[in-house]
Structures are given as C-alpha cells and as structure tokens.
Amino acid sequence: QVQLVESGGGLVQPGGSLRLSCAASGFTLPYYAIGWFRQAPGKEREGVSCISSSDGSTYYADSVKGRFTISRDNAKNTVYLQMSSLKPEDTAVYYCAASAKKGIATMAYEYDYWGQGTQVTVSS
Numbered sequence: 001q002v003q004l005v006e007s008g009g010g011l012v013q014p015g016g017s018l019r020l021s022c023a024a025s026g027f028t029l030p031y032y033a034i035g036w037f038r039q040a041p042g043k044e045r046e047g048v049s050c051i052s053s054s055d056g057s058t059y060y061a062d063s064v065k066g067r068f069t070i071s072r073d074n075a076k077n078t079v080y081l082q083m084s085s086l087k088p089e090d091t092a093v094y095y096c097a098a099s100a101k102k103g104i105a106t107m108a109y110e111y112d113y114w115g116q117g118t119q120v121t122v123s124s
Contacts (some may be wrong), residue, residue: 002025002026003024003105004024004115005116006021006022006094006115006116006117009120009121009122010120011122012121012122013122013123013124014086014123015124016052017121018083018120019080019082020081021079022036022079023077024069024098029078029079031100032053032112033052033101033102034050034051034079034096034099035048035049035051035097036048036079036094036095036097037096038092038094038095039092039093040088040091040092045095046092047061048081049068049070050099050106051071052104058104059068059104067084070082079096081094088123090120092116093119093120094119095116096114097114098111099112
C-alpha cells in the first residue's frame, strides 16, 4: 500500500524554524519527484518546493526561496523540508506528494500520491 506520512508541523513564532518530514512506504522513493504543497484557509493549494528523482534538482516558489530547503534521504525513504525565517503567511497545512514525472513537477495534477498533511502555524 502506497503511503506518504508528513510530520514535524506545529506552532512556531515568527522568525523561527521547523523541519517537516515526509516518510514514504509502499513504493521506491528515489524513482519519484517529491513535492511540498501548502493550503491556507480560504486559499488554493500552492506548490512550495520540489526535488526531482533524476538529478536532485530543486524548485522553490518565490515566496519561500532563500528560506526553505528541500532534501531527500533515499536510504530512509524520506524527504525533508527545512523551513527557516518563518512568517505568519507561511501558516497552512503542508502536504507532501510523489510524482512519477522525470524532472521537476510544480502542478498538483502532476502528482500521483498525496499525504494527509501537517499543520504549520506561525504566530506570536
């Protein structure tokens, strides 16, 4: 059974950091591009970051560039999203997803599997 499980969300003050984890089971993670999306209340789901399966190239949305870092540990079948200098506008449910597309996938329809999400709240 294919499964993606996010963890690491929580409440953090503005300027703080969090590391999200996405643990995969039921499929071989290295063969998939992994993306992180987020959705705030009343807003559409937004692509935040992606790491490709082939060469490890990465993509970041302009809103998080320079503050977020995506990485993967294929031995642990896990992808991470290190988030720093967090802002209140980063508050959202964060989802990881897996895409069989070669290269970078930035659109939600390109993804085959989704996790259940983890809440990130940035507030003082």
